[in-house]
Amino acid sequence: MPRVEPSKPQFDYLVAEDQFPAMVAGFGAGKTEAAVLRSIFGKLKYPGLNRGFYCPTYDLVRMIAFPRFEEALTKLGIQYRLYKSPLNYLEIPGYGKIFFRSMDTPSRIIGYEHADADVDELDTLKADDAAEVWRRILSRNRQKKPDGKPNTVGTTTTPEGFRFVYRTWRQHPQPGYRIIQAPTHSNPHLPDGYIESLRDIYPEQQLRAYLRGEFVNLASGTVYHTFSREMNHTDAVEKRGEHLHVGMDFNIENMSAVVHVIRDGLPLAVGELTGVLDTPAMIDLIKERYADHKISVYPDASGGSRKTVDASTNDLALLKKAGFKVVADKSNPAVRDRILSMCGMFCNANGDRRYLVNTTRCPEYTTGLEQMAYNRHGAPDKTKGTDHVTDAGGYFITKMFPVVKPKKPQMKRVVGLV
Incomplete structure (x- = not known):
């Protein structure tokens, strides 16, 4: 198998033995790649048992998850068969299946089971919706492992304020819930100027979440908090014939x-x-x-x-x-x-x-x-x-x-x- 080189947060997430690890990451920190590889390596570790992979919408399953899995498996030299809609699962011959599901309709998370699962961008859901999805994923996560180890669900997400991930992993963590922080700069493979370009388009409050992977309040005070009546004022008026x-x-x-x-x-x-x-x-x-x-x-x-x-x-x-x-x-x-x-x-x-x-x-x-x-x-x-x-x-x-x-x-x- 080819050598693979993670960043430190990616490595910590990939080898985490906690029951519910969460890689809370800035943009470009490699969280989805870490989720894909954790899913693949976890699948190889337990032949015959199924695994789940969850994205916020089916479009993201189709546009992000499917291509990422195909690319990673090909580079790892692992044979596979991918069955897209309506089946939506990937099979590694002799090792079982990885089911792909979206989280936008929680009531459809039924009718299958797996031993472990991976959830990408859980915090993009509203807190109540994320809680319902989490409960349903846990209910699917029930195939018994031959070594007696607990069923796991890993989460990779960008923090979206004080939502479900903050409440569950940071504010009121239960045993087995662990946060692995992954700031954008932890990824050594980013192109020059990537971080600077984020600074150009995002206000500081959002950058703490999207660059450093921190939990910050993105929904308090005024909505347009960067607007200043004085500093954003202009005396400009339209000119004759101007578009x-x-x-x-x-x-x-x-x-x-x-x-x-x-x-x-x-x-x-x-x-x-x-x-x-x-x-x-x-x-x-x-x-x-x-x-x-x-x-x-x-x-x-x-x-x-x-x-x-x-x-x-x-x-x-x-x-x-x-x-x-x-x-x-x-x-x-x-x-x-x-x-x-x-x-x-x-x-x-x-x-x-x-x-x-x-x-x-x-x-x-x-x-x-x-x-x-x-x-x-x-x-x-x-x-x-x-x-x-x-x-x-x-x-x-x-x-x-x-x-x-x-x-x-x-x-x-x-x-x-x-």
Whole structure:
């Protein structure tokens, strides 16, 4: 078998004999590779017994888990047969099966059993959902081992605030629960500039989690905590004929839009439209106020099916019919991604403030950015009415200035054990 070279956290996780080890890692620390190799080596150790491998969604099983297992097994010189949907298992001849399952529908974690399991990115689930998934995985983990050792479940995840992994492994750990911390810099195979590029796009609070692998509060205080009325202010206004970029949120009798220009490659919010009755009224207002401008609209993607005025024409179709360029995906980005994009643009870990707002011309947008808070469930509080205009700005920012993690290198050598 080829020699494999782990980082120290990877090695500690691969050889951990604890019943429930958790590798809590920063971006690029090699947690998924460690999970794949722990699964393979564990499978070889117990021929004839099954193993489970869990990802947050089936798309991640298909796009991440399947290719990673195929690559690792090929480099290790291990023969295998992979059965994709609907069977979703990998068989190593003479050694048994590895079942692949998603965690987005816990009720489907039934009808099979294994001796050990590996769970990737458990903390991306809401705490209650993660707890339910964990209970169901443990209930599947019941094949008896010939050496009498306990059934194990390993977890690899990026910390997402004080969620299930924090509560279970750090706050109230039971015997057998062990945390192995893996900061990004522990991976010697990262390309030059990877860590610096993360600093460019993430605010400091997120970097403590995503770079150092620390548990930090990502859902307290104000949502847009990096925004400053003073330091993110600009006196800029649109110039005659300038291309305008309008983020838009659809709500019957309370539509909102934030008007931007892009100068030197960076966005400036120069106006807002709030409390508008419906989409036709918004179109008329934009045409009246910005008659001499090219207009691109970045709307709430749900407008493809929503009608704010009647049942005959959806909102996106109305915008296109008005002559506006509509820039929208089939679905909205995750709320978490939109918040990260906004916070990173308002101020990244290097102190760069790349998104400025004319707070005089955008008073409600400014108030929303200052006051939007999290509710007790850790989600943005939508009961105060400040979310419509901030959502509008966020659709534009997330589309044009998304948080895109730098690509990690392909696995040039299998990291792990000899």
